[in-house]
Amino acid sequence: MFSERERERYKRQTMLFGDEGQERLKKAHIFIAGAGGLGSPIAIYLAVAGVGTITVVDQDVVDVSNLNRQILHAERDVGKKKTVSAIGKLQQYNGDITINAIDTTISEDNVRDLVGRADGIVDAMDNYPVRYLLNRTALDLGIPFFHGAIRGFCGQATTILPGSTPCLECVFPKAPPKEVFPVVGVTAGVIGTVQATEVIKYLTKSGRLLAGRLFIWDGLTSTAEEIAIARHPACPACGTGSAGKRPAGKTK
Amino acid sequence: MTVKVRFFARFRELLGTDILAEEAGLTIADLVKGIAKTKKEGYDAIFDEHGMFREFVIVMKNGKRVETPDAAKVVVADGDEIAIFPPVAGG
Numbered sequence: 627m628f629s630e631r632e633r634e635r636y637k638r639q640t641m642l643f644g645d646e647g648q649e650r651l652k653k654a655h656i657f658i659a660g661a662g663g664l665g666s667p668i669a670i671y672l673a674v675a676g677v678g679t680i681t682v683v684d685q686d687v688v689d690v691s692n693l694n695r696q697i698l699h700a701e702r703d704v705g706k707k708k709t710v711s712a713i714g715k716l717q718q719y720n721g722d723i724t725i726n727a728i729d730t731t732i733s734e735d736n737v738r739d740l741v742g743r744a745d746g747i748v749d750a751m752d753n754y755p756v757r758y759l760l761n762r763t764a765l766d767l768g769i770p771f772f773h774g775a776i777r778g779f780c781g782q783a784t785t786i787l788p789g790s791t792p793c794l795e796c797v798f799p800k801a802p803p804k805e806v807f808p809v810v811g812v813t814a815g816v817i818g819t820v821q822a823t824e825v826i827k828y829l830t831k832s833g834r835l836l837a838g839r840l841f842i843w844d845g846l847t848s849t850a851e852e853i854a855i856a857r858h859p860a861c862p863a864c865g866t867g868s869a870g871k872r873p874a875g876k877t878k
Numbered sequence: 879m880t881v882k883v884r885f886f887a888r889f890r891e892l893l894g895t896d897i898l899a900e901e902a903g904l905t906i907a908d909l910v911k912g913i914a915k916t917k918k919e920g921y922d923a924i925f926d927e928h929g930m931f932r933e934f935v936i937v938m939k940n941g942k943r944v945e946t947p948d949a950a951k952v953v954v955a956d957g958d959e960i961a962i963f964p965p966v967a968g969g
Contacts, residue, residue, distance in 0.1 A: 664969045752969035775966040780887040782966050797943070798965040800934040807968035814969075842886055842963075853961060854941040 628652075632722055636676055647830035648676060652723075654829045655679040657741050659732055659760055660750030661712040662686070663809060664774050666698040667818030668748050668825075669712060673720045675826055680716065681726040683740055684708040695811030732756050737763050746828065748772045748821055754801030761786065761794035762863050770828055774821040777807045779845030781817035784855065785824045785836040788864070792838060792855045795863035816843050879956040883913055886963035892920035899954075906937060906949040906960055924962065936963050 628636075628648070640648050656677050658665050661684035669682055686708050688699045696708075703711040709727035716725045728740060732751075737759055741747060747764045749772060751757050757773070764771035764786065771786040773794055786793050820841060827833045840853045860867045883897045897913050904912070911929065914921040926932050931946035938944065938961040944952055954960065 660969055662969055750969050752967065754965065754967060775968060777887060777966045777968045778891070780890075780966060782887075798934075798936065800965075802934040802965050802967050805967075809968055844886075844890065846891070853938065856942055858943065 629722070632676070635720075635722070639675065643830040643832055647832065650829050650831070651676045651826070652678040654746075655681070655742075655744045656746050656748060656825055656829075657744035658682045658748045658750055659756065660684055660752070661696075661698055661708040661727070662692065662750060662752065663695040663776065663811070663814035664818040664821065665712075665748075665750035666696050667815050668750055668774075668822045669698060669716055670719060671819060671822040672748075672825060673716045673723060673725070675822075676720065676723060677825070677829070679724045679726070681728065681740070681742075681744060682709065682712050682716075683728045683730060683732055684712070685729060685731040695809060695814045697811065697815075732759065734759060738766075741767065741769075744769065746770045746772060746825060748825060749774055750818070750821075752807070753804065754798070757794060758801075758863070764788060765793055765864055772821045772824050772828075774817045776809055776813045776817050778809060779813055781813050781820075781843045781845075783817050783820045783824070783836060783841045783843075784839060785828070787835070787837050790837065792857040793861060793864040796858040796861045796865070797840065797855050799858070799862075810845075813843075813845055816845065881909065881954045881956070882959045883910060884959065884961045886961065887966050888964055889920065889923060889962055892923055893917055902956075904954060906939065906944060906952050906954055907931065908950075909954055909960065910937075910949075910962060923964070934965055936965065937961075938963075 636648050654677050658669050661682045688703045698715050699711045707729050709729040713725050713727040746769050747760050765788045768788050774783040840855050842851045859865050879902045881899045885893050885895045937949045
């Protein structure tokens with residue numbers, strides 16, 4: 627059921643997916659790993675769309691060098707924990723939803739507890755080791771993993787549905803070397819909003835997901851392309867190379 | 879005989895993209911090396927000191943991933959499209 631304020635707030639989008647779609651958003655719990663460049667637009671757009679419960683995890687403190695792209699944080703937040711800054715902004719955006727902001731480092735030991743009973747994991751990390759961990763957790767739980775990554779003016783995104791699409795390790799089996807990556811905020815905006823779009827589509831059962839497709843954005847030429855991606859039979863995470871048996875995956 | 883080589887992300891910044899190659903009988907590795915060697919920074923981003931694809935580089939032939947060691951054996955054919963890209967990591 628929606629309050630009068632919620633009806634008014636969401637009326638331009640219930641034109642798209644109805645009260646039923648809005649109800650699905652309200653009932654959903656989405657886990658966002660990271661409150662940085664990608665995490666900022668993802669969290670803001672999912673909050674204003676009315677995703678009922680949003681959990682954001684980040685371990686960092688806001689630094690001046692974050693401000694060119696991490697739009698959840700402003701000048702007055704420099705020196706604050708990103709979780710504190712994030713929860714304040716997101717509550718201002720939408721007081722009708724529940725926001726959990728957890729100040730911790732995602733690790734093998736805590737990832738299952740952190741994700742809990744979330745309906746999907748959104749990748750807003752800046753490194754592959756944690757991405758692989760989130761990918762495997764999503765496979766284990768049979769929930770979607772919304773991948774995104776950026777560098778410079780370029781970015782990529784794909785939606786991983788356990789049991790039906792390739793997983794992150796099928797496509798990117800080896801992590802690239804660590805670097806302080808150059809980036810402009812708009813690239814995080816493009817890719818983060820693509821990921822948030824995927825989440826909204828998945829939850830409201832709208833359109834066609836980036837399932838089995840790698841979306842590649844080149845901001846320097848303003849071109850978007852896609853590459854068809856295939857499951858790797860011997861994938862160490864989801865294929866015959868995986869040690870344990872994975873569940874077939876629950877579909878929403 | 880024409881093969882199209884497409885670079886993405888940082889590789890594209892360094893080497894351009896949609897490069898048409900006409901030479902027949904080359905392996906994927908030799909074809910890409912021939913193009914990349916025109917710019918040292920681009921070559922070094924893709925190949926290691928032994929001339930092998932760096933392990934994280936993604937090589938695709940007509941949309942299917944080719945394991946990087948196999949890229950030194952697979953010979954390209956007319957009409958093939960080769961895509962070369964790095965995993966983008968930032969967030």
